[in-house]
Amino acid sequence: MTRTRDILRRFRRDEDGTTLVELAIVIPLFLLIFFALVDFGRMGAEYVMADKAMQLASRIAVVRPPACASVPTFNPRAVVAPNTVPPAFGTKCASGGAICASPAPVSCVGSPGDPTAAEIWTAISPLMPQGSSVGDLWFEYAFDPNLNFLGGPYVPVVTVEIRNLNFQFVTPLGGLAALATGGAGTGPGTTLPFPAMSMSLPGEDLDLGENG
Numbered sequence: 678m679t680r681t682r683d684i685l686r687r688f689r690r691d692e693d694g695t696t697l698v699e700l701a702i703v704i705p706l707f708l709l710i711f712f713a714l715v716d717f718g719r720m721g722a723e724y725v726m727a728d729k730a731m732q733l734a735s736r737i738a739v740v741r742p743p744a745c746a747s748v749p750t751f752n753p754r755a756v757v758a759p760n761t762v763p764p765a766f767g768t769k770c771a772s773g774g775a776i777c778a779s780p781a782p783v784s785c786v787g788s789p790g791d792p793t794a795a796e797i798w799t800a801i802s803p804l805m806p807q808g809s810s811v812g813d814l815w816f817e818y819a820f821d822p823n824l825n826f827l828g829g830p831y832v833p834v835v836t837v838e839i840r841n842l843n844f845q846f847v848t849p850l851g852g853l854a855a856l857a858t859g860g861a862g863t864g865p866g867t868t869l870p871f872p873a874m875s876m877s878l879p880g881e882d883l884d885l886g887e888n889g
Contacts, residue, residue, distance in 0.1 A: 712848040720844050723806045724872070727839060730801035731876040734814070734837040737797050739880045744793040744816040745785035749831040752777040766828035777827050780820050787814030797837070806842055806871055815840050815875075824879050831880075838875030843868035 738744065755775035757763050770777035787794040789811050798811040805813075818833040825832050846867045 716846045716848050719847070723844065724874075726804040727806060727842075727871075728874055730804035731837055731839065731874055733804075734797045734801050735835060735876040735878045737800060738793065738816065738835045738837050739878050741793040741796065743783070743818055744787060744791050744797075745783045745818060748783045748818045748833065749780050751831055752825045752827055752829055754778065754827060764827055768827045770822035770825040770827060777822065777825060779822070780831075782817055782819040784815065784817040787811040787816065805839070807845065809839070809842055813839050813842055818880070821879070833880045834877055835880050836875055836877040838873060839871075840873045842871035842873075844871045 752770060754763055755778045757775055764772070764774075764776050768776055787798065789795055789798070794811055794814060794816070798814065802809075815836075815838045817836040817838075819836070821832075821834050824834070846869070
C-alpha cells in the first residue's frame with residue numbers, strides 16, 4: 678500500500694511531457710490566428726481594390742455611350758394640360774410642374790458584346806476579385822431633374838455596381854466561417870458572399886459630345 682502511494686506521489690510530481698500537452702493546446706489557437714490573418718487580409722485587400730474598381734468604372738461610364746439599351750438621348754416635354762402654354766425649350770426640368778418627361782430608370786447586366794461594358798471591364802479587371810467577370814457588373818441610368826433641361830441631352834445619374842460575387846478561402850478557416858453563417862463548407866475553397874458595392878455619378882455627356 679505504501680509502495681502504491683509512493684508511485685502515485687511520484688506520478689503527480691513528474692512534469693515530463695507537459696510541454697507536449699501545452700503545445701497541443703497552443704497550436705490550434707496559433708493556426709486559427711494565422712489562417713485568419715491570411716484569408717481576412719486577402720478579403721480586405723479585395724474589398725479595397727473592388728471599391729477602387731467601381732470608382733474607375735463609374736468615371737468611364739459617364740463619358741461613354743450607355744451600356745444599356747433604351748436609355749433616352751434627350752429630354753422631351755411632359756404631357757401638359759389642355760389650353761396650357763407648354764414650357765419653353767431650355768427650361769430646367771426641376772423648375773416645377775410638368776416640364777420634362779420623367780423616364781423610368783434603365784438598368785442592365787454587363788455584356789461582353791457591349792463596347793462600353795467591355796471597355797470598363799478591360800480597365801477594372803485587374804482590380805476585381807478572382808473569378809469575377811463582366812457579367813457581374815450591373816448598370817443603371819436614372820433620371821434626375823436637377824441635371825436636365827427641356828430639349829437638352831439626357832443626363833442621368835449613372836450607377837455601376839458589382840453583385841453576386843463570392844470570396845474564396847484558401848485556408849481551412851473557410852470551413853469555420855461557413856459553418857458560423859449556416860453554410861456547409863468544410864475546408865479550403867469554401868466561399869462566402871462578397872459584399873455588393875456600387876458607385877454613382879452624374880452623367881456628363883454619355884459620349885454625345887456636348888461637354889467635350
